[in-house]
Amino acid sequence: MNKTTAAITAVGAYVPKFVLTNKLLETMVETTDEWITTRTGIKERRILKKEEGEGTSYLGIKAAENLIEKSGIDPAEIDMVILASATPDMPVAATASYIAAEIGAVNAFSYDLQAACSSFLYGMSTASSYIESGRYKKILLIGADKMSSIVDYTDRTTCIIFGDGAGAVLFEPNDEGLGVQDEYLRTDGGGRQFLKIDAGGSLLPASEETVKNKQHYVFQDGKSVFKFAVSNMADVSVLMMERNNLTYDDVNWLVPHQANMRIINATANRMGIDENKVMVNIDRYGNTTSATLPLLLHDYEDKLKKGDDLIFAAFGGGFTWGAIYLKWAYN
Numbered sequence: 001m002n003k004t005t006a007a008i009t010a011v012g013a014y015v016p017k018f019v020l021t022n023k024l025l026e027t028m029v030e031t032t033d034e035w036i037t038t039r040t041g042i043k044e045r046r047i048l049k050k051e052e053g054e055g056t057s058y059l060g061i062k063a064a065e066n067l068i069e070k071s072g073i074d075p076a077e078i079d080m081v082i083l084a085s086a087t088p089d090m091p092v093a094a095t096a097s098y099i100a101a102e103i104g105a106v107n108a109f110s111y112d113l114q115a116a117c118s119s120f121l122y123g124m125s126t127a128s129s130y131i132e133s134g135r136y137k138k139i140l141l142i143g144a145d146k147m148s149s150i151v152d153y154t155d156r157t158t159c160i161i162f163g164d165g166a167g168a169v170l171f172e173p174n175d176e177g178l179g180v181q182d183e184y185l186r187t188d189g190g191g192r193q194f195l196k197i198d199a200g201g202s203l204l205p206a207s208e209e210t211v212k213n214k215q216h217y218v219f220q221d222g223k224s225v226f227k228f229a230v231s232n233m234a235d236v237s238v239l240m241m242e243r244n245n246l247t248y249d250d251v252n253w254l255v256p257h258q259a260n261m262r263i264i265n266a267t268a269n270r271m272g273i274d275e276n277k278v279m280v281n282i283d284r285y286g287n288t289t290s291a292t293l294p295l296l297l298h299d300y301e302d303k304l305k306k307g308d309d310l311i312f313a314a315f316g317g318g319f320t321w322g323a324i325y326l327k328w329a330y331n
């Protein structure tokens, strides 16, 4: 009997309406469109304004509804909802549970998963393992972040990078051997000093002082993170190819976390694959943290063919990083 694999069988996404362009950022902080474009590849990003909706749950619900509408699945059949996010609605209770209730996933259990920019990649590992176990048949994995809720819009080193967005995928069992083939996930806690939010957790609870010191905003030592991201994302992607005997010709798509165009290019170069096999939308959305990978799948869904070999790769705060090899399951 064939081993059950976990395949992605549907994709949905949502980005908020407001477009924050580099030109507009020029009026907010000391920066230029030219600097942002050459250093990051970002031209614009989406921001969730209060008038449109509030909280990461708003984005997650919209992405999930888009998936449900496109695929025609009955939400009551969903066994589990995982929200990958670094910006949950609130520390307690789980945002995933609220999303599940709002979309009518009345028979699902749900929880949030946080691994910074690797949240969705780790979520793919979690969701696929549950499917492979045989215990669950339909798992909705959502990657959503309202990064604008933790960004200081007077700090030019971070406010030019991040954007808001959400994507969702459905994992189901597959008996043709399609879906997740292999994974290699890593962490290094020594990296937490380089990318973090200092306050608001148990280590440094919110106080007048922490607000005054701007310690509830995301801090990033960009140069250090860049150095680790470039080498580690490329290393795991190449390892994924070697371990599965994939040549650069075999790989149909690289699905890389969208943090910086230079990191994406370095990864693709090390893998030896052409740029037309690299999924990119950083120019339009910036770094949406947990949403980058499913937003790419949504944007490139039309081009994907059953049996295509995809390598997913991410690097983020923690440090957290890794790669997943997946065979696409539908046309």
Ligand code: UT7
Binding pocket: 030, 031, 032, 035, 036, 039, 040, 117, 156, 157, 160, 161, 221, 222, 223, 224, 225, 226, 229, 258, 259, 260, 263, 287, 315, 316, 317
């Ligand atoms: O997704 C999670 C993981 N995150 C990442 O992978 C992000 C990794 N890091 C990066 O992508 C890049 O480090 C950044 C895009 C954040 C920064 O680019 P960089 O090429 O590493 O710039 P830098 O920090 O070395 O700064 C170079 C110069 C500095 O000026 P001096 O010291 O050379 O005079 C900065 O002050 O650019 C200055 N600078 C800016 N100038 C115009 C920093 N931010 C800006 C800005 N506009 N927005």
